[in-house]
Amino acid sequence: MLTPQSEAELSEIVTGAKAPLRIIGGGTRPIGTPQAGDTLSTAGLSGVTLYEPGALTLVAQAGTPVEEVEAALAKEGQRLAFEPMDHRGLLGTSGTPTIGGVVAGNISGPRRVSSVGACRDSLLGVRFVDGMGRILKNGGRVMKNVTGYDLNKLMCGSWGTLGVLSEVALKVLPQTHCTGGLVIEGLSDDEAVKVLSRALATPFEVTGAAHFQKGPDGTPVTMIRVEGSDASVRYRTGELERLLSDTGTVRIEPDAGRNSADWQAVRDVAPFHGTQGDVWKLSVKPSDAPGIVARIDGGEALYDWGGGLVWLQVPQGRQAEAIRAAVDEKGGHATLVRGRNAVATFHPPKPGVEAIEAGLRQRFDPKGVFNPGLMGRVA
Amino acid sequence: MEMPRPNPAILSRKAELIEKLQGVMPSDAVISDPMETRAYECDALTAYKCAPMAVVLPGSTQEVSEALRICHDMGVPVVPRGAGTSLAGGVLPTEDSVILGVSRLTDVLEADYDNRFVRVQTGRTNLSVTGAVEEQGFFYAPDPSSQLACAIAGNIAMNSGGAHCLKYGVTTNNLMGVTLVQMDGTILELGGAHMDAGGYDLLGVVCGSEGQLGIVTEATLRILPKPEGARPVLMGYDNNEVAGQAVSDIIKAGVLPVAIEFMDRPCIRACEAFAKAGYPDCEALLIVEVEGSEAEIDEQLETIMEIAQTHNPVELRQSTSAEESARIWLGRKSAFGAMGQINDYMCLDGTIPVSQLPFVLRRIGELSEEFGLDVANVFHAGDGNMHPLILYNANTPGDLEKCEALGAEILKLCVEAGGCLTGEHGVGIEKRDLMLDQYAPEDLDIQMAVKDVFDPRWLLNPAKVFPLATSEARRIAAE
Ligand SMILES: Cc1cc2nc3c(=O)[nH]c(=O)nc-3n(C[C@H](O)[C@H](O)[C@H](O)COP(=O)(O)OP(=O)(O)OC[C@H]3O[C@@H](n4cnc5c(N)ncnc54)[C@H](O)[C@@H]3O)c2cc1C
Numbered sequence: 082m083l084t085p086q087s088e089a090e091l092s093e094i095v096t097g098a099k100a101p102l103r104i105i106g107g108g109t110r111p112i113g114t115p116q117a118g119d120t121l122s123t124a125g126l127s128g129v130t131l132y133e134p135g136a137l138t139l140v141a142q143a144g145t146p147v148e149e150v151e152a153a154l155a156k157e158g159q160r161l162a163f164e165p166m167d168h169r170g171l172l173g174t175s176g177t178p179t180i181g182g183v184v185a186g187n188i189s190g191p192r193r194v195s196s197v198g199a200c201r202d203s204l205l206g207v208r209f210v211d212g213m214g215r216i217l218k219n220g221g222r223v224m225k226n227v228t229g230y231d232l233n234k235l236m237c238g239s240w241g242t243l244g245v246l247s248e249v250a251l252k253v254l255p256q257t258h259c260t261g262g263l264v265i266e267g268l269s270d271d272e273a274v275k276v277l278s279r280a281l282a283t284p285f286e287v288t289g290a291a292h293f294q295k296g297p298d299g300t301p302v303t304m305i306r307v308e309g310s311d312a313s314v315r316y317r318t319g320e321l322e323r324l325l326s327d328t329g330t331v332r333i334e335p336d337a338g339r340n341s342a343d344w345q346a347v348r349d350v351a352p353f354h355g356t357q358g359d360v361w362k363l364s365v366k367p368s369d370a371p372g373i374v375a376r377i378d379g380g381e382a383l384y385d386w387g388g389g390l391v392w393l394q395v396p397q398g399r400q401a402e403a404i405r406a407a408v409d410e411k412g413g414h415a416t417l418v419r420g421r422n423a424v425a426t427f428h429p430p431k432p433g434v435e436a437i438e439a440g441l442r443q444r445f446d447p448k449g450v451f452n453p454g455l456m457g458r459v460a
Numbered sequence: 461m462e463m464p465r466p467n468p469a470i471l472s473r474k475a476e477l478i479e480k481l482q483g484v485m486p487s488d489a490v491i492s493d494p495m496e497t498r499a500y501e502c503d504a505l506t507a508y509k510c511a512p513m514a515v516v517l518p519g520s521t522q523e524v525s526e527a528l529r530i531c532h533d534m535g536v537p538v539v540p541r542g543a544g545t546s547l548a549g550g551v552l553p554t555e556d557s558v559i560l561g562v563s564r565l566t567d568v569l570e571a572d573y574d575n576r577f578v579r580v581q582t583g584r585t586n587l588s589v590t591g592a593v594e595e596q597g598f599f600y601a602p603d604p605s606s607q608l609a610c611a612i613a614g615n616i617a618m619n620s621g622g623a624h625c626l627k628y629g630v631t632t633n634n635l636m637g638v639t640l641v642q643m644d645g646t647i648l649e650l651g652g653a654h655m656d657a658g659g660y661d662l663l664g665v666v667c668g669s670e671g672q673l674g675i676v677t678e679a680t681l682r683i684l685p686k687p688e689g690a691r692p693v694l695m696g697y698d699n700n701e702v703a704g705q706a707v708s709d710i711i712k713a714g715v716l717p718v719a720i721e722f723m724d725r726p727c728i729r730a731c732e733a734f735a736k737a738g739y740p741d742c743e744a745l746l747i748v749e750v751e752g753s754e755a756e757i758d759e760q761l762e763t764i765m766e767i768a769q770t771h772n773p774v775e776l777r778q779s780t781s782a783e784e785s786a787r788i789w790l791g792r793k794s795a796f797g798a799m800g801q802i803n804d805y806m807c808l809d810g811t812i813p814v815s816q817l818p819f820v821l822r823r824i825g826e827l828s829e830e831f832g833l834d835v836a837n838v839f840h841a842g843d844g845n846m847h848p849l850i851l852y853n854a855n856t857p858g859d860l861e862k863c864e865a866l867g868a869e870i871l872k873l874c875v876e877a878g879g880c881l882t883g884e885h886g887v888g889i890e891k892r893d894l895m896l897d898q899y900a901p902e903d904l905d906i907q908m909a910v911k912d913v914f915d916p917r918w919l920l921n922p923a924k925v926f927p928l929a930t931s932e933a934r935r936i937a938a939e
Contacts, residue, residue, distance in 0.1 A: 135708035136814040136844065158714055187656065196601070196684065199656055201664060202633045215902050223811040224843035225630065225883035227619045227668050228891070228898055229925060230907040234632070234664020238657055255714035278574045282597070284688045313756045366575050366653035389575075389655045414658030428658040433648045438660050440913035445906070456659060 086125040088208065088216055088247045094121065095245065096214030098450045104241035106144060106182030109175070110168040112240075112418055113426035115455040123181050126247055129153050131222065138205065138222050139253050143181025143246040150180050154253055162197040162254040164190030170354040172419055181246040187238030190348040191289040191306070194281065194386040197254070201237040206250035209236060211243070212446030222250040235441070242456045243445040260341055261314035262289075262334035263305040263321055270294060270371035273303040274388035276328050278367060280305045281387050283324065285317040290387035291347045294374075306344055350392045352383055359420025361404055363391040365413035373407045398422055405429075427456050461508050461549070461889055464923050464935065466556035470536055474513055477534055477558070481516055484526035489564070491515040500559045503546040504606075505890055507806075507860060512539065512553035517561045521639055521647060521677040524560065528675065529645030531558055535939065537919050538643070540671035542614030543585065545606045547807055548888025550618065550670055550924060562613045565677060568592045577636055577653055579680045582613035586620075589681060598683040601628035604884070605793045616676050619668030621884035623792065626842035627718040627751075628684070630884065632667040637680035640666055640673070643915045652680055665910060670886050671921040673914040687751035690718065692788050693761055694747060695768045696740035696775035700724060700837075703744035704817035706771045707841045710748065711814065713767055715760050720842035721747040721792050724821075727799065727838040727849070734798035735791035738784070740775035746841065747792055795838045796849070803851040805836075806863050810874030811883035814844045820877050824848055824870055831866040833859075845883035846874065872897050887925045895927055904930055 083102075085091040095102070101118030105111075108122070123144040131140040134157040141150055147165065154160050165188040167178060182188070184207070189199035197203075206220030219232035236244060265276060273292035280287050289306030296302030307317040322331045334340055346352075353360050358381075365373060367388030374382045374391060377400050383392040393404065401417070401424040408415045414428035430438060438457050442449075453459045474492070481490045491497055492514040501509040513536075518524045531538050537557040544551055553559055565581035566588075572578070573596050580589055586607040589600040603622030604610055610620070616638065621630040628634065637651030651663040666673050697703040707720055723731065723745045732739045739745055748768075750760040761778060768776050779785040791798075799805050812820050821837065828835040828850075839846040848870055852863040871881050871891065875898050881891045895904060904926055911918065911934075918938040922931070 133813060133815050135712045137711060138813065157712075187661070189656070193655060196628050196633075198629060198633050201656075201661060202629060211906060215906075217903050217906050218899070219903065219907075221878070221880050221898075223813055223845075223879045223883070225621055225625070225811045225840070225845040226880045227884055227886050228880045228882050229887060229895065229904070230910055231619065231632065231664055231668045232907065232910070234661040234667075235910070237664075238661050243660075255716060258714075275574075278576075281576060282573060282685050284597075284685045309756075310759060312759055313752065316753060316755065364654045364656050364658065366572075368574050386655055412652050413654040416658070430659050431649070433642075433646050434650070434659070434662065437648075437662060437913055441660060441910065444909040444913060 083119055083121045084125040088126065088210070091126065091245060091247055092210050092214045092216050095210050095212065095450070098448065100450070101453050102450050104245050104452055106179030106185070107146070107177040109178045110172065110182055110186055111174065113455045114421070115452040116459065121245065123179060123245065123247070130248065134159060137224070137253050138250060140222055140248065140250040141180050142248050143179060145180045147178045147180055147183060158256050159253045160256045161203070161251065162192060163200045163203050164192050164348055165200060166190050166348050171350045171360060180249055184237050184249045185239065185241050185246055191291060191344055191385055194290050194389065195286065195288040197288070201234055203252045204233045204237050204249065205252055207233050207236050207246055208248040209244035209246045212448050212450060220250065224252055240452060240455055242442060242452045244451065257308035259309060259311045259314040260337055261307045261318040262340040262343065263318055264332045264334050265303040265325070265329050266296065266300050267329060268292070268301055268303050270374060270382065270384070272328065273301065274367055274371055274384065276303055276325060277305065277387040279325065280321055283321065285321055289344055289347065292384040293352060294382045295352065304343060304347070306340070347383070347385055350383060353392065353394050356394065358394040358396050359398065359422060360418050361393045361395065362416045362418045363393055363408060363413065365389065365391065365408060365411060369411040369413070373411060376407045377403055462928055463510070463554050464928065466554055470556040471513065473534060477530070477536060478514055480530045481514065481527055484530065485516065485518055485523045489517045489519060500541065500553065503544045503549060503551040505547055505549040505888070508549055508552050508889065510553050510555060512557050512559045513555060515559040515561060517564050519564045521641060524641045524675055524677050525645040525647055527560060528641055528643055532644045532917065532919060535917070535919065537922055539921050540613070540617065540675045542583065542611030542617070543609050545610040546614060546618065546886065546888060548882070548886045548890040550886055550888040552889055554923065560675060562611065562677065569678065572653070573598065575653055576683055577680050578683050579678060580612060582616065582676050582679050583611050586610050586612060586615055593683050594686070597686050599686050600681055600683055601634050602631050605796065612679050613676055616667050616679060617669065617671045618884065618886040621840070621845065623719045623721055623840060626720060627716060632664060634682045635663065635667055635679060636682055638663060638666060638676045639678035641675045641677060643674070643917065643919050670888065670925050672911055672925060673920065688753045689757060690749055690751045690785065691757045691761065691779050692747050692749040692785055693765065693778045694739065694745060694775060694788065695773050696742035697744045697771065698742055698774050700744045700821045701818035702771050703746055704821065706746065706768055707817065708814055709767050710764055711842065713763060715750070715763050717748045717750050717764065717842065719747065719749040722837065722839050722841035723795065724837040726834065726836035727795055730798040730802055731791040731795050734794050735787055737787040737791035739791060742774045747788060799836055799849050804854040805849040805851050806867055808846065808848045808850070808867050808870055809882045809885040810871050810879055811843070811845045812874050812877045812879035814841070816877040817841065817844070820846070820873060823873055827866060827869050831862055833863055833866055844879060868894060889924055892925060893927050901930065908934060
């Protein structure tokens with residue numbers, strides 16, 4: 082394993098590379114099947130380099146453990162608002178998730194559905210090494226920046242196929258005092274997504290909207306989250322309860338600890354921890370989600386983002402074509418997150434888009450050494 | 461401002477070009493009479509003007525595609541245009557270019573309240589997107605001060621922001637999908653009604669690319685339910701630094717206002733004369749707004765006002781009615797217009813880390829004295845996006861040049877303080893030649909590589925964003 086201790090060392094390694102490199106942070110999110118090759122780890126590039134609570138900004142080297150970032154923020158009553166998922170439970174991996182890995186995978190949690198957005202929406206700047214070994218930067222450390230093209234977005238979610246991140250700058254937000262939850266049991270998928278849509282159309286700033294097809298005891302559970310001051314959460318959960326009372330028994334979950342555990346279960350896709358099947362991540366228009374899920378035999382679903390995100394578990398090695406076809410018909414995409422299947426991990430892009438993606442890979446990584454085959458075909 | 465010399469070979473084929481363009485769209489959509497093309501000679505950066513060879517105003521994505529293919533095949537540069545309110549010279553044409561305007565594309569194509577998005581043609585103005593969904597209780601969040609006039613097309617190209625983006629983000633955070641026509645006429649769909657990218661986030665790259673990667677004809681925009689209420693509070697201080705400290709303390713306290721706006725004395729006076737919003741006459745004014753129910757607003761403002769008190773404000777006053785709130789915002793949003801009635805000005809747009817606010821304001825004051833030009837400040841303080849307005853006299857020879865030199869110094873100061881050249885207006889031609897103050901040559905090279913992929917012949921808005929010398933090799937190679 083190659084573990085550079087500085088950006089300069091990282092650059093040297095990439096400059097000299099003649100064969101594929103498998104880029105990892107903590108190695109906790111090994112999705113897809115890139116070509117085998119030496120492993121290049123960013124773990125040696127570690128540490129928070131700048132943190133200004135009054136400016137809501139944090140800069141950290143890519144290999145910094147997420148835990149370390151979160152601890153530093155917690156000390157000042159702040160957090161990564163996009164609540165990145167921890168993939169270890171779902172993928173059965175161990176190791177230490179890094180902040181660079183979070184950014185490389187655009188890893189976002191339930192708050193994606195609110196105005197907080199995804200990881201990419203909190204990303205202010207990156208430093209990275211491209212396939213020629215050049216040390217490059219884009220964006221910066223300030224919250225508004227339109228100076229030149231926004232390559233942060235391109236790097237975020239490119240899973241190490243366009244460059245090796247060495248440093249990231251993130252917007253952070255204050256923690257909220259209180260988390261409130263509403264729970265409705267026994268809804269069908271269709272009913273659940275409709276209820277979530279109604280909740281999300283209120284001014285009560287819902288920051289989580291999820292549906293377990295099977296709750297802990299097998300009954301469906303639909304969950305809505307609001308956050309804020311104690312008084313505000315009391316008011317908002319009360320209003321939502323009243324509004325949604327025609328849909329069944331709406332229960333307010335008063336226990337804050339229980340609430341955060343439940344939302345962590347959504348974030349980390351707990352129902353599929355330790356199970357056997359393949360797990361797909363579908364990104365679709367929320368109201369399309371139940372219909373797509375219904376078309377997949379033997380599938381089991383956890384809905385997040387008000388239905389916009391579906392975690393779908395299917396028997397091993399099965400249903401890949403059916404899932405992709407169902408999604409293609411409606412629009413959106415399906416990523417195979419867990420399971421070895423003979424299909425591409427990422428949803429095959431349309432021809433015009435495929436050409437652009439291949440063109441970008443060619444420019445950013447002309448030698449084809451960064452995780453080749455993980456996204457798109459090997460040139 | 462240096463622009464590439466027009467290509468005589470292109471100029472000599474004007475008649476042929478016009479004829480071809482008229483073949484793919486109604487003849488009134490192709491403008492080539494010099495009397496009429498004059499209306500397109502500049503944007504809101506009026507110091508620079510040049511009439512284009514022709515203007516086309518297509519009525520559909522298909523027509524955009526055909527017009528682009530014709531220009532592509534003839535090697536004619538194309539400058540995309542929305543409403544022409546760019547402050548960066550983003551739509552300044554060259555003599556041998558065609559302006560492609562989307563002003564005839566203004567339809568709402570779909571409003572989906574269950575899935576919380578609206579799909580529009582991009583010639584539609586920012587404010588009328590909200591207008592289309594507000595009856596259902598929704599709004600489109602990014603709110604540039606120019607929102608009455610500017611088009612979604614330009615908002616996407618510039619990744620525009622507004623007063624309320626501290627909470628809701630800028631255009632890129634509210635954009636879900638686009639229809640993009642590449643220079644060779646290829647039509648691409650990027651993103652859509654779903655929430656994230658399936659492969660590379662090309663949508664995120666297109667947003668903010670200043671019309672250099674393709675022409676955006678349709679957009680899927682996230683809409684949000686309107687808050688129950690909102691209330692601004694005015695905080696007056698007798699010193700800029702103290703106001704800056706108050707901003708930082710409010711943010712640190714854990715309440716996140718939707719907006720924190722800052723004005724200094726010259727701006728306060730001009731805006732007050734214009735909007736009669738009851739602004740106090742003081743050195744520095746903050747407008748801080750929070751949202752929620754009445755009780756929630758009270759609760760948040762209590763915390764915020766407590767912090768404000770600790771800095772000894774000369775005035776601290778909550779708005780008491782919807783009408784007063786509207787006037788407070790009218791004053792702020794008219795700031796540029798109000799200053800414009802008094803003076804010629806150049807509006808800057810750098811961003812700095814909020815913690816550097818007091819230092820940067822002090823330095824701007826010193827620079828202003830050195831150059832002998834007054835500077836008024838109005839900006840989005842919550843996110844550090846500054847808008848120093850340099851006042852000058854367009855009729856005094858040499859004043860514009862002096863003003864530009866001062867502007868460059870102030871923007872370099874923003875970069876030195878850890879910030880950037882532009883927070884929301886874009887680079888255009890205005891900040892093009894300062895790009896190397898923020899980025900190393902290879903940082904720009906990798907950005908230009910993205911353009912190479914989308915527009916290999918460098919025909920879309922080619923003279924913008926990158927210093928001409930930096931992009932020259934590519935532009936020539938592509939010819
Ligand atoms: C008084 C005033 C106040 C302002 N306040 C703000 C503010 O608060 N926040 C802010 O962010 N900006 C502000 N601006 C700047 C300006 O309004 C924004 O940049 C706006 O988004 C430009 O929109 P437009 O439609 O006028 O675009 P244009 O000026 O027509 O074009 C802007 C850029 O977009 C490109 N473009 C246009 N159409 C397309 C298309 N269809 N496809 C691809 N590229 C295209 C152009 O080539 C150009 O580079 C202000 C301007 C003025 C005059």
